[in-house]
Amino acid sequence: MKRRPAAVAVRSIVVYIFVLWCIAPIIWLVSTSLKSDVDAFSPTPVWFFIPQFENYVNAWVDGGMGQSMLISTAVGCASAILGITAGLPLAYLTTQIWPPESTGSSRATLAILLLTIVPPVLSLTPFYRALFGVGLTGNAFGLTIIHTFYAILLAVLIFRSFLVNFPREIREAALIDGLGEWRALLSTILPNVWGAMAATFVLALIQSWNEFLYALVLTNGDSQTVPVTIAGFLSFFGTNWARLTAAGVIGALPIVIFAIVVRKHMARGLSFGGVK
């Protein structure tokens, strides 16, 4: 579509305003994290200051962010990998073995969709009581189980959207060659879904990293994940904005970088295949 330069300029300005609206609060967050306590609390913005990196040291060491980063990374990676391991075979079953439009496949997918829609507040107290009963609260194990559950739901929906158009003849050829279903999955499907797998891993990791409700209820002390520790800063340190924002930057940075690096795969995964 050809457009006049003036129209392009107007469109660009509107878009740039939107981008500024998206990014300006983040810039403010980062700049506050580098200020001294006094400057961070100043009623008029302090534009020029010497960066204070001790806020980061404080947050990392005294604030426990170092420990929380370890916990969040472990819970996020474990649940994402387990979710993919469990979700891919189920998606293979419901798209390649059963035709995607068959009753069995539709029912299985609708069940997964139903579990995705159910708000976590339904299962919060049942999971809490059951996990408390077997000593899986107050450490990261119970939370990993719950996050794996949600990672499986995500993985099934994403893999299904990628596999629904995958030619089923390839699997049939593999079976005729004498491969079992698992071998067929590994040798014909797996090499074709690395993109979907990257998207699932990233989205499951972000989902786990950012999840707050279960993390708040199921972990404490040394097992707290990043959001719980950051939220705890508010009550512990009151209005120490410099340290609080430093913790926020530390906690958000890995996810933001990760998301930007793999953004190519994300749109399709995010919409469960709604767009290509």
Place this chain on the structure above:
Amino acid sequence: MTATAVRAPARRAEKPSSSPRRRISKRNFFARLSLALPAAVVVVPLLAIIVVQGIDLVTHAENLTRPGSADKFIGWGNFTRAFSDPDLLGSIRVTLTYVVAGVGLEMIIGVGIALLLNGRIPGKGVIRAVILIPMVLTPVVAGLMWRLLLDPTSGFVNYLLGVVGLGNDHAFLSDPATALPAIIMVEIWQNTPFVVIIVLAGLESLDPSPFEAAELDGARGFGLLKNVTLPMLGPVLAVVLLLRIIDAVKTFALVNTMTQGGPGTSTLTISNYVYRTGFQTFDIGYSTTLGLIVSVALLILIFPTAGRLMGLRIRRSRG
């Protein structure tokens, strides 16, 4: 190709069992079952926990601070209490306002920006990367960041308002009139990029030929948008809208970090109310009942549409 693809019954699925591979069908059956096993190992026990613990919790007046209350059977007592609970109604109203205003504005702004971005814009690649940041930012961090920006004494928003002469001491989050709009604004800030990114990807994957035909027929500007672009984008918009609603209904972290439901109950969403009941007053029997009522209502409202949309998506992607 369209409607039949979804509604076609399982005929084709039954065929393999009558094929030459029938003699190994029993082994086949177990091989297929084993593909569902890893997921079932996690999902089935958790579902059993929800059902068993859930039934126990909703029929008892269990309060974690009162020993012995777990054995106090009250039948439907939790439900009768819920149906005359003004806070439940209030939290449903807050959540509805949050979802309708938040997601509604996200859709309008997001689709608008995506349409503007679909074409020649200097720096498009950088823009696409930058607008990802609010979307993936940890909601707890987003909530605290905006709490800092909206602070009545040192907040940047008040400074800006002061510069343009609108007063510089608004306590947005402690005034019942502005607390919910402020949180909705953060919801919009955080999730509009999601709409932009998916709608933009949808726009870029549209078949260009209807646009060329329409332009030859003299359609342009809003006529082209209304009669060609938006109808073709329909399925993508429906999926985005649905995903945003599903996510916004569950909102917890923003409210918990910005206002904790206050002042009073003016920003108390459903998730925050259930959390407050279960883990701040420790009334976990009643808390479970609230969660159940809300979940059932939500499923009745959303699930049929969601299922149909999944069908829609399947059909679309084969086209």
